[in-house]
Amino acid sequence: MTVPDSPTKTISDFEAQLDKADKAVAQFEKDDKTPFAIISGYLRDNPTMIPAMVLLLSVIAFGIVAPRFLGMGALTTVLQQVTVTGFVALAQTMIILTAGIDLSVGEILVMSSLIMGNLAVNSGIPAPIAIVIGIAVGTGMGLFNGVLVSKMKLPPFIVTLGTLSIFRALKLAYSHSESVRNVDIEAKASELLFFGDKFKIGSATVTYGMIMLVITAIICWYMLNRTAWGRHVHALGDDPDAAMLSGISVDRTIISVYGMAGLICGFAAWVAVGRVGTISPIGFETVNLDSITAVVIGGTSLFGGRGSIIGSVLGAVIVGVFVTGLSLAGVDSYWQTFATGCLVIIAVALDQYLRRAFK
Numbered sequence: 001m002t003v004p005d006s007p008t009k010t011i012s013d014f015e016a017q018l019d020k021a022d023k024a025v026a027q028f029e030k031d032d033k034t035p036f037a038i039i040s041g042y043l044r045d046n047p048t049m050i051p052a053m054v055l056l057l058s059v060i061a062f063g064i065v066a067p068r069f070l071g072m073g074a075l076t077t078v079l080q081q082v083t084v085t086g087f088v089a090l091a092q093t094m095i096i097l098t099a100g101i102d103l104s105v106g107e108i109l110v111m112s113s114l115i116m117g118n119l120a121v122n123s124g125i126p127a128p129i130a131i132v133i134g135i136a137v138g139t140g141m142g143l144f145n146g147v148l149v150s151k152m153k154l155p156p157f158i159v160t161l162g163t164l165s166i167f168r169a170l171k172l173a174y175s176h177s178e179s180v181r182n183v184d185i186e187a188k189a190s191e192l193l194f195f196g197d198k199f200k201i202g203s204a205t206v207t208y209g210m211i212m213l214v215i216t217a218i219i220c221w222y223m224l225n226r227t228a229w230g231r232h233v234h235a236l237g238d239d240p241d242a243a244m245l246s247g248i249s250v251d252r253t254i255i256s257v258y259g260m261a262g263l264i265c266g267f268a269a270w271v272a273v274g275r276v277g278t279i280s281p282i283g284f285e286t287v288n289l290d291s292i293t294a295v296v297i298g299g300t301s302l303f304g305g306r307g308s309i310i311g312s313v314l315g316a317v318i319v320g321v322f323v324t325g326l327s328l329a330g331v332d333s334y335w336q337t338f339a340t341g342c343l344v345i346i347a348v349a350l351d352q353y354l355r356r357a358f359k
Contacts, residue, residue, distance in 0.1 A: 071203075
């Protein structure tokens, strides 16, 4: 008659087998870490590195094709041109992090600028008060989008497509399709042009709008990465059901995100007036798509939950570099648009690959 092993011995053998299996799995994972897998994992964990490398390679390539592109004059001109797009991209990034999108950001910007200009120039209201009112209106328009998305449970794309038309009609009705001239702004509300003022740093020309873009990007980065609100935004984009079960107020977070986006667009309206010098109801017609392009190229996932504020700013600069570089190289404008479209497709394809490979 065979006597079975003691329970203690059986448990010890089982633990030893588990330990051996864990070591085998660990060794397999170690062997599976090919250079390509390591690089892919690093890029997924650090999405900002992708637009940073693209920007560096683009500047080098265009510098070879058109040597004058490497001059500080050309580079600072690019930065001036993308300042407004950079601001709107910051607003768009916050919304896309929640797996949403806002097609009305351009109309919010133009409407806010028209209110600032008309109140300060045509109504005699002091410029600082007009600016505050314009920013407040932009914030209100963003909150309106957020309420429709959160309370009525409507898709963000449909909501903002509708408010795009609503806000466009309102701005034309309010302005009577008339622009506010630069001469009138300079005479009655020169404060509106503040962010267009320039100063020299060596051979580089810097505007106060460029400096404010950097400051705003830092503030947005801090809010999204170092505050509870930012963690809620990321969690909402990753899995809204899990975020709700964990105690996050989904509706309140969505409303606050759209309101913050409206606030940034309202402030960007002030920057835009200084950048252009005039206020036109048909200005910045492409800033909606430009901001989405910058965000996507900057590494923010259209599926929400993962993105980078700094990457969005770099994405805006990349688009500016491509347009300016191709222009200096003598490439026709339609090929410039073609190149931008290719950049967007490549960025989305790379995001999809990284999500599948490391899900």
